[in-house]
Amino acid sequence: MKPESAPKKKLNVARYFRPLLAYIVLILLILVYRALSPVVFRLPVITAMLNQGMALAITSMAQTLVILTAGIDLSIGSIVTLSNCVAATQMQPGIAPTLGVVLLVLLVGSACGFLNGLLVAYGRLAPIIVTLATSSIFNGLALYVLPNPGGFVPEWYSEALTGRIFDIVPTALLILIFLFVFIWTPLKRSPLGQSIYAVGSSESSARMSGLNVQRTKLLTYTIAGTLSSMAALFLAAQTASGDATQGGVYTLNSIAATVIGGTSFTGGVGGFGGTLAGAYVFAIIPNVLFAARVSPFMKELLQGAILVLTISLGAARVFQVKNRLEIMK
Amino acid sequence: MSQSNPTAASQSLSERIFGAAGSNRRSIIIAYFFVLVLIAVGGALAPGFVAPQSLLQQLVLASILGVLCIGQMIVILTGNIDLSVAWTMNLCSVIVTSVTRGENQRVTEAIALSLLVGAGIGLFNGLGVAYLRLPSMVMTLGVNAMLQGVTLVVTGAQPKGNAPEVVRWLIVGRIGPIPVSVFLWAILSIITIFILSRTVFGRSLYAGGNNQIAAYLSGLRMQRNLVLAFVICGLCNALGGILLCGYGGQSYLSMGVPYQLPAIAAVVVGGTSILGGSGSYVGVIAGSIILVLLQNVLSLARVKYAGQLIIYGLAILFMLFIYGRQAADRD
Numbered sequence: 001m002k003p004e005s006a007p008k009k010k011l012n013v014a015r016y017f018r019p020l021l022a023y024i025v026l027i028l029l030i031l032v033y034r035a036l037s038p039v040v041f042r043l044p045v046i047t048a049m050l051n052q053g054m055a056l057a058i059t060s061m062a063q064t065l066v067i068l069t070a071g072i073d074l075s076i077g078s079i080v081t082l083s084n085c086v087a088a089t090q091m092q093p094g095i096a097p098t099l100g101v102v103l104l105v106l107l108v109g110s111a112c113g114f115l116n117g118l119l120v121a122y123g124r125l126a127p128i129i130v131t132l133a134t135s136s137i138f139n140g141l142a143l144y145v146l147p148n149p150g151g152f153v154p155e156w157y158s159e160a161l162t163g164r165i166f167d168i169v170p171t172a173l174l175i176l177i178f179l180f181v182f183i184w185t186p187l188k189r190s191p192l193g194q195s196i197y198a199v200g201s202s203e204s205s206a207r208m209s210g211l212n213v214q215r216t217k218l219l220t221y222t223i224a225g226t227l228s229s230m231a232a233l234f235l236a237a238q239t240a241s242g243d244a245t246q247g248g249v250y251t252l253n254s255i256a257a258t259v260i261g262g263t264s265f266t267g268g269v270g271g272f273g274g275t276l277a278g279a280y281v282f283a284i285i286p287n288v289l290f291a292a293r294v295s296p297f298m299k300e301l302l303q304g305a306i307l308v309l310t311i312s313l314g315a316a317r318v319f320q321v322k323n324r325l326e327i328m329k
Numbered sequence: 330m331s332q333s334n335p336t337a338a339s340q341s342l343s344e345r346i347f348g349a350a351g352s353n354r355r356s357i358i359i360a361y362f363f364v365l366v367l368i369a370v371g372g373a374l375a376p377g378f379v380a381p382q383s384l385l386q387q388l389v390l391a392s393i394l395g396v397l398c399i400g401q402m403i404v405i406l407t408g409n410i411d412l413s414v415a416w417t418m419n420l421c422s423v424i425v426t427s428v429t430r431g432e433n434q435r436v437t438e439a440i441a442l443s444l445l446v447g448a449g450i451g452l453f454n455g456l457g458v459a460y461l462r463l464p465s466m467v468m469t470l471g472v473n474a475m476l477q478g479v480t481l482v483v484t485g486a487q488p489k490g491n492a493p494e495v496v497r498w499l500i501v502g503r504i505g506p507i508p509v510s511v512f513l514w515a516i517l518s519i520i521t522i523f524i525l526s527r528t529v530f531g532r533s534l535y536a537g538g539n540n541q542i543a544a545y546l547s548g549l550r551m552q553r554n555l556v557l558a559f560v561i562c563g564l565c566n567a568l569g570g571i572l573l574c575g576y577g578g579q580s581y582l583s584m585g586v587p588y589q590l591p592a593i594a595a596v597v598v599g600g601t602s603i604l605g606g607s608g609s610y611v612g613v614i615a616g617s618i619i620l621v622l623l624q625n626v627l628s629l630a631r632v633k634y635a636g637q638l639i640i641y642g643l644a645i646l647f648m649l650f651i652y653g654r655q656a657a658d659r660d
Contacts (some may be wrong), residue, residue: 129597259464295482300478302481307467
């Protein structure tokens with residue numbers, strides 16, 4: 001019995017080590033925050049914290065999907081920007097028109113993702129440089145749509161997304177649960193989700209197993225685009241306006257959150273579970289610094305240091321490998 | 330890698346400099362063709378654009394980008410990438426202005442310190458990528474954020490001091506008819522082309538970028554070379570920062586940010602594979618010039634900034650489609 005179960009358990013520890021590390025860092029940060037500022041566990045503060053990390057959490061889910069296929073999406077921030085600008089310029093006070101605009105925004109994001117997917121999968125171009133180019137295009141379009149920050153977002157819309165339901169449950173929490181239970185989990189278990197993992201771990205094996213690699217990539221980038229526009233819709237509610245410069249940070253922060261959450265940069269390993277922790281680690285840092293009365297200039301320094309440190313911890317196995325060929329790609 | 334792959338020993342000198350005959354040489358010819366097209370379009374829009382003085386001014390701008398591209402290309406050849414360009418430049422520029430405070434007295438120390446810091450940043454990146462085997466994109470991204478923090482803390486978010494005369498001279502000065510920065514760029518280009526085509530280090534960069542395992546098994550010291558590549562990149566970023574400091578006459582926050590993506594784009598537009606292992610600096614020179622010319626021709630045509638961004642992106646995609654496509658995997 002024992003020899004059989006032992007290796008299985010070891011595998012699981014290895015599999016969950018990196019996401020676990022992200023959750024440990026997150027809990028440590030929250031504990032530090034609690035020690036510095038006693039109000040942390042009050043409802044309004046929890047709501048505010050959940051809201052603060054929401055757009056990053058959603059974009060990081062998009063980035064996680066793309067990185068799982070061994071790709072990268074450097075246009076996520078620009079899709080957020082473009083979608084945000086479309087939302088802020090088109091929204092009307094009424095409920096029905098606003099819902100129409102929500103659909104329109106989701107369509108814009110999906111179209112952007114679809115374009116990325118077409119270029120990567122069928123154009124056979126390297127994802128990093130394709131999305132670099134398209135991010136410039138989407139940014140330009142955003143500036144056409146909304147040259148100056150402003151626009152209009154109905155108050156009820158902002159309150160509905162960033163407030164609390166019955167004054168108890170933060171909407172953001174429900175959105176996170178919805179993302180995890182109704183989007184991520186079914187997607188991961190679907191044939192598409194399994195092909196995403198298969199393509200990421202070995203593209204040629206996936207192809208030889210009869211999977212449609214190109215279609216998988218196309219759909220992955222499209223879903224990433226849709227998710228990015230969902231993040232933009234939340235951002236519009238949060239800031240109650242549009243700004244053609246505010247989405248840019250999500251490109252690089254979503255990569256950082258994904259990697260901190262334990263998704264392998266070479267594809268095929270990881271998931272949204274860890275990414276979620278990574279996103280909130282990144283989002284909470286400014287609050288902790290503020291509570292500690294540390295200069296806000298330390299924010300980037302600390303974010304960068306946490307990123308480098310967590311990936312370095314994950315790299316410890318390099319020193320255990322005897323045959324160097326094993327760790328080469 | 331490509332259709333015909335002669336061993337390094339059997340390649341002629343021109344093949345080493347311009348890349349193996351075929352796709353690589355074609356991309357260089359196309360890149361220089363587009364330089365001519367852009368100059369022609371600029372000339373058609375405004376006859377003054379093709380005057381020698383105006384073109385030299387374009388070259389000055391291209392020289393800043395071109396210096397950055399030396400480092401970025403060397404790193405990209407190994408199959409990696411450096412995303413810490415922006416704040417390495419900024420920190421190194423801040424060092425120059427704050428050490429000298431606009432005076433010429435301590436300019437040597439300031440530039441030396443600046444280059445040393447750049448090399449140190451590259452060393453840190455390189456050690457992480459080569460020995461901890463961290464993905465270069467993430468490593469340099471993290472380092473970039475840290476450098477941003479360091480720059481903000483060091484300057485208190487308000488960089489002081491102007492560029493000293495000597496640093497200004499790098500941009501406005503002339504050696505004969507040629508601007509100093511262009512002269513500097515030309516010398517560095519020759520050295521780069523020499524290193525990439527004639528030294529063991531240079532050839533091993535290509536070998537490693539093509540097939541890391543084969544290069545390692547052939548006895549090349551790949552980890553050391555990778556660290557060296559990042560150190561060179563850090564040095565180039567520092568030098569780019571110093572040149573930009575001379576161009577702007579001062580240091581300001583986020584001054585390096587507009588150079589991060591063009592540095593990568595110019596390398597790729599110049600015909601270097603983003604996946605590593607192939608490309609030549611002769612093409613990257615054209616790539617740097619193309620990006621600078623494109624921007625100026627668009628401003629000349631009074632295209633709004635929004636339109637410039639769109640055309641910029643389309644132009645990169647267009648160049649990629651001409652020569653950046655990967656072969657279909659039909660295994």
